[in-house]
Amino acid sequence: MKTVLAILGLGLALSLGSVQAQTAQQSKMASCNKEAGDKALKGDERKAFMKDCLGAKPAAASSDKKTAQQEKMKTCNKEAGDKALKGDERKAFMKDCLSNKG
Structure with missing residues (x-):
């Protein structure tokens, strides 16, 4: 049994x-x-x-920092796309977003 x-x-x-x-x-x-x-x-x-x-x-667990940066990039990229930003306006937004989040 x-x-x-x-x-x-x-x-x-x-x-x-x-x-x-x-x-x-x-x-x-x-x-x-x-x-x-x-x-x-x-x-x-x-x-x-x-x-x-x-x-x-x-991604391997040892690359958590890289994964976090990739996630930040993905999030900022999506926000810029949602706002339909292009050219210099997009560059400025991405720079600000990547430096201020997280």
Whole structure:
């Protein structure tokens, strides 16, 4: 009886692990898809971007500082895009945003 319960428990644990992995992949797909949409990519350009984005490995824990900077850049870039800033106005906004956030 204990053996049967142990096998059932292991099966449940394995199935939950695959659900979590699927959720992580779905999250990555949604994130890459949104980013491609934000960049207004179409056709072959979008396919290439999606391939690179989905194939990218998560950043290692030792590079937390770099990841934080990348997140800051992404946030500021999105804000500049939402405000439809261009040229010198965008440069000034990005400089201010990157130096003041975080």
